[in-house]
Amino acid sequence: MSDVELVLRSTRVITPEGTRAATVAVADGRITAVLPYEADVPPGARLEDFGDDVLLPGLVDTHVHVNDPGRTEWEGFWTATRAAAAGGITTLVDMPLNSLPPTTTVDHLRTKREVAASKAHIDVGFWGGALPDNVKDLRPLHDAGVFGFKAFLSPSGVDEFPHLDQEQLALSMAEIAGFDGLLIVHAEDPHHLDTAPQQGGPEYAHFLASRPRGAEDTAIANLIAQAKRLHARVHVLHLSSSDALPLIAEAKAAGVRITVETCPHYLTLTAEEVPDGASEFKCCPPIREAANQDLLWQALADGTIDCVVTDHSPSTADLKTADFATAWGGISGLQLSLAAVWTEARGRGHSLEDVVRWMSTRTAALVGLGARKGAIEAGRDADFAVLAPDETFTVDPAALQHRNRVTAYAGKTLSGVVKSTWLRGERIVAEGEFTDPKGQLLTRTP
Numbered sequence: 001m002s003d004v005e006l007v008l009r010s011t012r013v014i015t016p017e018g019t020r021a022a023t024v025a026v027a028d029g030r031i032t033a034v035l036p037y038e039a040d041v042p043p044g045a046r047l048e049d050f051g052d053d054v055l056l057p058g059l060v061d062t063h064v065h066v067n068d069p070g071r072t073e074w075e076g077f078w079t080a081t082r083a084a085a086a087g088g089i090t091t092l093v094d095m096p097l098n099s100l101p102p103t104t105t106v107d108h109l110r111t112k113r114e115v116a117a118s119k120a121h122i123d124v125g126f127w128g129g130a131l132p133d134n135v136k137d138l139r140p141l142h143d144a145g146v147f148g149f150k151a152f153l154s155p156s157g158v159d160e161f162p163h164l165d166q167e168q169l170a171l172s173m174a175e176i177a178g179f180d181g182l183l184i185v186h187a188e189d190p191h192h193l194d195t196a197p198q199q200g201g202p203e204y205a206h207f208l209a210s211r212p213r214g215a216e217d218t219a220i221a222n223l224i225a226q227a228k229r230l231h232a233r234v235h236v237l238h239l240s241s242s243d244a245l246p247l248i249a250e251a252k253a254a255g256v257r258i259t260v261e262t263c264p265h266y267l268t269l270t271a272e273e274v275p276d277g278a279s280e281f282k283c284c285p286p287i288r289e290a291a292n293q294d295l296l297w298q299a300l301a302d303g304t305i306d307c308v309v310t311d312h313s314p315s316t317a318d319l320k321t322a323d324f325a326t327a328w329g330g331i332s333g334l335q336l337s338l339a340a341v342w343t344e345a346r347g348r349g350h351s352l353e354d355v356v357r358w359m360s361t362r363t364a365a366l367v368g369l370g371a372r373k374g375a376i377e378a379g380r381d382a383d384f385a386v387l388a389p390d391e392t393f394t395v396d397p398a399a400l401q402h403r404n405r406v407t408a409y410a411g412k413t414l415s416g417v418v419k420s421t422w423l424r425g426e427r428i429v430a431e432g433e434f435t436d437p438k439g440q441l442l443t444r445t446p
Contacts, residue, residue: 010055029424058090058383060363063309070100077119083401087335088385096129097161120439145443148182154190177232187219200325202277207324216241240285242295279327307362339414382425391417
């Protein structure tokens, strides 16, 4: 203990063994010990006592569209990582599209890393992209340290990131399975989307009908079949259709190497509450009905759904038109994800330990960072959020840190105020005050 520089103390520390009063010792940016609450503070160490506020591991968000460079007017590493830090997130993994260039070659990855290096307030990793014409680039990207590869099975919304048909999916999946990489998939079937009614206009019901559950269900069934055949690791992104849950549960039981995420907006917002013309609620796949939401929560509780991530996908405000057919589809949620999920979770009888498991421990494990992130225990990075779980606040878009302050949560009262966020033992934000960027660029651990 002689090298301990910092001691954090709380009556409620969330550890892998449960929530307890504890003292956490930190040296060189790592947790060295989790000690009894009454443990002595080593000579020369600084004590931070959080009283009854909860000390939890910093969240790990593995689904974020930073859009930098190329569409930095939509978002950027400076603003996205500040918003994440304000919400208790200490690690994010950036999606390979909406930036220009997309992260589909090693040269493009190098460009992204150069742009992010001086702007990251939290730790940042990168996904690669799987396109119809870049199978040759997948292994070099893997060797360069991306955490896996994203593919779309229907149009992505940007021309520079085309989707894969079933034959192209099989080729990319086989290549990725050859080095035991991870393929993460936007699973909506294009044929279902093409045949769904496309009325457009401001009515949310029309938009919902244009993205039917069957599009997700069919795409996921096809993905499971391919993964089973190739013994590949696959991950279903932003699941919104509860109808796909039996397929997923059956696949898991049969040993298919599949994991699944959902998002705060699917767990906390419902189709019934979306006003006509309010395209800040538009995302693909869409926010569905309350009965569907109930089943997503059940699947989180029983483990069919593994984790919760934001799919933070912002745009400039002018692209959020009143016509759901033409408005940009994406929810901005980095800063509010913890509070939004906790507010709903506690009302459904879940604990903060559950939220930490869904939003930190399992997301860290998904991308191979489970030895460093996602828990408060010796040897892990000293990444923390300090949360007042019973304090409430009303969402004011003007108080958000992301670049374009458009949010589907405007005016909602949420529980859980992040008092401070810590990265490798340094407080990076407290009471709205930020330090200079201290984030590191992460690579996949071999």
